[in-house]
Amino acid sequence: MPAGKNESEAPDADDAVSAEAAEAAAAAAEVRAEAARARANELRRKLEAARDETPAPAETVAAAKPEADEPAVSVAETAEESDAVEELEPTPDVAPEKKRRVRAPRLKTVAAMVAVLAIIGLLSATGYMVWQHRNTEQQRHRSAEFAAAARQGVVNLMSLDFNQAKDSVQRVIDDSTGKFKANFEDGSDDLIKALQQAKIVTKVTVNESAVESMDKDTATVLVAATSQRTGPDAPKEDQQPRVWRVVVSLQREGDQLKMSDIEFA
Known part of the structure; x- marks a missing residue:
């Protein structure tokens, strides 16, 4: 019967459409995973270059490299993590500025101490000269x-x-x-x-x-x-x-x- 034939063919058509949709979704997921892995590899190379070819910590590499069983990481989330890591890393110009800030007060302190000692020495010499002159004058008068x-x-x-x-x-x-x-x-x-x-x-x-x-x-x-x-x-x-x-x-x-x-x- 025609009507019975149509009823048997309809489920087959729906199954075919579902299979194609699943294959398309799997292909899209694979593309996203490949993009995420490429982004992670690029991020790892940038980090190694910024650290002067210093190996990245194991936990950073592990966090950057997606596992096969884990869901794919989006490009936006990877970029946010990259910016956070770059903000935590010190730039080469920070250390010299800190050294200069530390050394400047020390130099000023040493200069102030030298000036105080010089003033004390001059006052002592002046006092001794005045005392010697007064003593000499008293001896002459006597x-x-x-x-x-x-x-x-x-x-x-x-x-x-x-x-x-x-x-x-x-x-x-x-x-x-x-x-x-x-x-x-x-x-x-x-x-x-x-x-x-x-x-x-x-x-x-x-x-x-x-x-x-x-x-x-x-x-x-x-x-x-x-x-x-x-x-x-x-x-x-x-x-x-x-x-x-x-x-x-x-x-x-x-x-x-x-x-x-x-x-x-």
Whole structure:
């Protein structure tokens, strides 16, 4: 019967169409798989070139290479993974910039330390020079003070006038201290009588003086002086100038420098 024949042929036609559709879908899937594998191989070559021919990690290669049993990866997804991997990889220019950022503060710190040390050295040298200059000036002032006191002491001691015998002797006592003062006071009366009886007048000129040693309150000074005796009763031989070398010991007493000892050399 015709009607029965048509009913038997219809399922065969549908099966044929389904088979063709399945073959077409399989062919399309195979094409997509080949494209994905080609894209993965291209991506692997780019990664190896970017890493200077360094082998890619096993997990990256495994992730990039599709397995036969896994579904095909689309080109868009592969491109996104490639961009993500490229963003994670450091570029060669980053390291030098980091090194420069690290080195710059160190150089500035070293320069600052060197500048501070140089300033400290200059301040120390300046302070030492100021202290040395001040110390030198104090030594000069003290030396001049002792020398002047020794010169005046020799003049007071050796310049005698019988007309002012008591004043001459008292002046020496006032400018003396210690044992020298005590000894001079003990013999002052006899000295006054001798000056008045002999009618002695002596003039003294200090030629030079030099400080031999000193500290803050004491000093030893060498004095060279010339004396000449005058008066109506003075012998002619005593009227000739005489040169004396005197060693004067000085000691500070309050705000005055006084003779503590006299020695004729």
